[in-house]
Structures are given as C-alpha cells and as structure tokens.
Amino acid sequence: MVAMGGGPEVPSRGDSKELLLCVLPWPQKSSEKMMNEIRDEFPNLDLQYVQEKYEKRSDRGTMVLPEEIYKHAHVLATLHWLPPKASAVPELDLIQFFSAGTNHVAHHPIYKDSTIPLTTASGVHGPQISEWVIMMHLVHSHNYIPLYEAQKRKEWEGVAGRSVRDAVGQRVGVLGYGSIGRQVARVAKAMGMNVIAYTASPRTTPESKRDEGFIVPGTGDPDGSIPSAWYNGLDKKSLHEFLKQEIDLLVLCVPLTKDTTHFISTDEFSVLEKSNPHGTYIANISRGGIINQAALIKALETKQISGAALDVTDPEPLPSDDPLWSAPNCLITPHVSGNTAVYAERAFQVLRENLRRRMDGKKLVNQVDRKRGY
Template identity: 65%
Template sequence: MMGGGPDTPSKQSSGDKQLVLCTLPFPEEKAAKSIDALKEEFKDVEVEYFYTQHENGKIKPLEIPRELLARASYQATLFWLPENAEALPNVNLIQFFSAGTNHVAQHPIYTDSKIPLCSANGVHGPQIAEWVIMMELVHSHHFPKLYDLQKGKTWSQKAGMDVRDRVGKRVGILGYGSIGRQVARVANAMGMDVLAYTASPRKSPETKRDHGYIVPGTGDPDGSFPSAWYSGTSKEELHEFLKQEIDLLVIAVPLTKTTTHFLSTDEFKLLHASNPRGTYVANIARGQIIDQPALVEALHTGLISGAALDVTDPEPLPADNPLWTAPNVLITPHISGSTDVYAERAFEVLRENMRRQRGGKKLVNEVDRDRGY
C-alpha cells in the first residue's frame, strides 16, 4: 500500500487531489493551524473534517457520505471508523490520534484487513509525565490533607511535616515507551533512580533507543536514564522487577491479554515486602491492567502507600464503586493526556507518516496486530 514518492499518482485519477478524511473529537477550528500546515506541505491533498462529538467516552452518531469514504487516501481519527474496510478502498493508512488502539481491537478493520494502523504514541509524554510527578508530589507532600485544612481555615504545621523528598528514591516504570521515558527524564532531574521494564529484552544500545515519534527535547531517545532494565511477559519476570524496592511504580504498558490484571494481590504483597515504607502506584495506561478489587484491598490494608489513577475499570467509574472511598487514592477522569497542543502534535505524526508512506519507508508507530500495539 506504500507509494513510491511524493509525485506518484494515487489510486484515484492523477488529476484528483488525495483526500485526508479527519474524524476527530475536537472542533475543526482547534485543528485549523495543523490543517493549514498539512496543506502547505502536501500541495496535492484536500481535507474533509468531521467533528466526532462525545461525552464520557460515548460517541454521538456520525454519518459520512460513502463517496468521501471511497475517496479517502488517509484517515485521521480517534475512535470513529466505518463499518468495514470495503468502505475505504483507497486508504493508504489510518492514523489514530490515541496512544493505543485496543478500543478498536474487535473492529473488522482491525481484525479482517491489512490497512496500516498507526498510533499517536509519543504525543502524550510531556503532559502525562507532569500528571504522574504532580500526583506523586501531592501524595508525598500530603497536599490533600493540607488543602482540606485550608478549606477549613485551620493552621496546622504538624499535618505537613512528615515529608520524604524524592532524591535517592526509586521509580520503576512498567512499560518504557514514550510516556515512561519522559517520566524517567523528569524523575532523573529530581534525583531519583530509574528502573525500566519492557516486554522484550533491551541489552544493546540500538534496542534501547526510542524509534517512535518524540516531542523535541523530551523523553529518553537513547535509553540512557535507567540504571537497570528488566523484561518479560510472565508473572515470574514481573515479580523480579517488583522486588527492587520501588517507591513509585508507574504503569504505562498497553492493554493486552498478557497485561490484563497484570497487577493483583500477589504483586502488591511483593511491593510491600520489598519496600515496607510503601510503594505509590500511578496508572495512566488502562484500568484493566490492575485487578481493581485487589487494589482497593491493598489500599485498605496498607500493602501500598497510595494510588493515583487516571484510568479505572470500568469507565466512567460508577458512583457506588468502592474505589472512590478507598484510602490514599487520587482519581481523575482519564484526562492526563490532555494538552493545548495535542492536535498539533498528533497532526505532526500524521504528516510524518504521509511522508514515509509516499517515500516507501517504514511507518512510525504502526500497530502490530498480533502483539496488540
């Protein structure tokens, strides 16, 4: 499906412009600057934009004329797809504006076609790393207690005295992708020791490199921050990593069959045995990676010192779910990836993949359907 170069005719007639079909969850005006940049670089494209409105993860119905789908050379989307691949006979690739594609893993385009699917992995690192570090500092500096005192107009120094700063503490990053690498950069700057965990071994300099999209000036492009690397997909290999006296555990792995309930009671017990002071768990991946009832129990029994969760199981989290009232938990509604430059960064990934597709080069962030990411 890859072309030979910028001037190679498309599957449409050579006189037609190639269509970039955008089905995205923000108004077109928010993407106007990026669309202009795309048209400026690729003189032979036109853009059709559809605002896929949604609320708390539920999409409102969207109808797109079949003739537009049939003409599309590229689709940029977050979650909307046509019913099957036959509706996109001319598409070269589908660029998702999300870090993962597990939300469409059962869709016929995913399961029954060979259309290249690319994620926006790499655009989330800066803002999610800020969320992780913010939550960890809020916890270690007892800010929730102090804020409650402020609201009650109460001056009590004792409530904020037992602070453990981050220098010399250890962060274990479960999933050393673009998000994990930016967490590592910030944590390292704070004086923390960094441990990385990946599904496959990373023993050579080349395998430690980040080959995905990188926001300039961020991340860990050459994999230099971790003092040690751990790897594997089995519970035994995960347990070896969890035994390393981890102060902050950052969950940043994709959701797959292997990682579903990757952390449960046994894992929380290991964390406590290795670090009786308490491990703080931050999950910015997917809620199902943690066995949620086991997490609630671990919070109540003190197996971990606390948890910061931007994802839950299910979402939205029902009002009567016991996770809401568990001790030392901070919950946000799946917003850690939000930033005012999200559209700009994601369109940069699309443009890079259009360059690569037209030049016959390997796409960035192409999803391996067998691995699930």
C-alpha cells in the same frame, strides 16, 4: 467542512489528488494551522475535515457518515470513527489514529479483518502525563491533602507537613518504557530519583534501547540511557523480579492486552509490600484493566501499598457506588492526564511525519502490530 444543511459535504476532488479525510472531535479552526502546513507540503492531497460530535463517551465512534464522504479516501486521520469495513474504503492505505493506542477498536472489522496499516499518536502524551504523575506523587509524598483540608477549615496546622520524604534517592519503576515512561524517567532523574525500566522484550543493546517513535522535541529518553537497570518479560516470575527492587513509585505505562490484563494483582501487591518498608505508591495512566481493581482496594485498605493515583479505572466512567471512590490514600481523575491545549497540533505532527514516510516508501512511525496489540 459543513454543508448549509448541517451535514458533512461530499468531498470534491481533482482526479489527480488523493483524499486525506480527517474525522476528529476538535473544531476545524483549532487545527487550521497544521492543516495548512500539510496542504502546502503535500499539494497532491485534498484534505477534508469532518468534526465528530458526541454528547456521551458511549457515543464516540458511532457517527454515521454518508459513504460518499469516505469511499475514495486514501488516508484517514481519526480518534474514534472508522468506516464500517475495509471494502467500503478500497483505496485506503493508511489510518492515523490520534490516540496513543488502538484497543478501543480492537474488535472492529477493519482492525481484525484487514491489512490497512494503522498508526498511533504515541509520543504526544509524554509531557502532560509525566507532569500528572509527578504532581500526584508530590501531593502524596508532601502530605498535601490534609494540609489543603486544614486550609479549608482555616486552621494553621503544620503537623502533616513534617513527615515529608523528598524525592532524592527514591526509586521509580517504570512498567512499560515507551514515550510516556521515558518522559517520567527524564523528570524523575532531574529530581534526583533512580529509575529502573521494565519492557516486554529484552533491551540489551544500544540499538534496542532507543526510542524509534515520535518524540516531542526536548523530552523523553531518546537513547534509553536513563534507567540504571532494565527488566523484561510477560511472565509473573520476571515481573516479580522487577517488583522486588524496593520501588517507591511504580508507574504503569503498558498497553492493555490479553497478556497485561490484571498484570498487577494480589500476588504483585504482596511482592511490593515485602520489598519496600516505606510502601510503594502506584500511578496508573495506562488502562484500568492493568490492575485487578478489587485487589487494589484490598491492598489500599490493608496498607500493602502506600497509596495510588489513578487516571484510569475499570470500568469508565467509574460508577458512583464503586468502592474504589472511598478507598484510603487513593486519588482518582477522570482519564484527563493526557489532555493538553496542544494535543491536536502534536498529533497532526505525527500525521505529517507519516505522510512523508508514506510518500518516500519508508517505515511508518508508531505502526501497530495487530498480533501484539500495539
């Protein structure tokens, strides 16, 4: 809601209503349908919307709001913006992030010094990101880049298209078997690929293999039945045992924490090289810091791996003079794999589910464990 002067209006609420404040980068009109559904289902909520506007990535979360806008909020829906500290929002008892993770606010006082429950939109990214992963794998395995370059030269040259290795029987290693990894597994299995999974903790029982997060209907692996094998651990020995399994496509889906920073580096590239004569193709859709970027460039240059598809880099944006841009067999996109026209709608669905659980006193979906980092 915007005042005549161009700034956010101070919410006007009945005393009996709780304030649900949305500070999001999309125009309010794009989310009006879901917002109206929430208003209808929760008449005790006064829903107020402020569009967070920024020109540069570095400006995200820096918008200054008058204290009157947020000081009486009970629930906050946000992508980047947070109040300055917990004492500024004494009635706040839920922050619903519209992002998959919270590492971008890990140093904020509300994250470090408060106990306000934080939840994420994990689960809304599976369909579009899994399509990006498979698209990049097919571009690589079908040698599409040289064919496209020949098209631009107007040359009918099919040599590059003869050395295709189709997906049937190839092994996909999903490092981080959350909602994104589960949808990658679903699509990969439909293509005839074998899937193995890696998680931080053991998944030895049917209950532990289930996905307890938000699931886009008709997607993912809700009961965890797709992987032919599960591996686990945060130590290098356990990780190397997983990487030894002749993985053709390694998909990095783990959150960035102190334990996973540079989780894939020189030693891991060596393990992959020794285990797979065809070469492993790596797709990273998590965070750039999961990979030691200097080691990745060397692995590409020395053909320790067959190639890489990166939607994330370290840093972001990637500087124009960074050697990663010219590394061989490397495809880079500017952190866009999670984009979809229905992103906000799906994220509001997660918010609505958590509003239900909050009202009923049930466990929240996608609640962040601050000690674990996700």
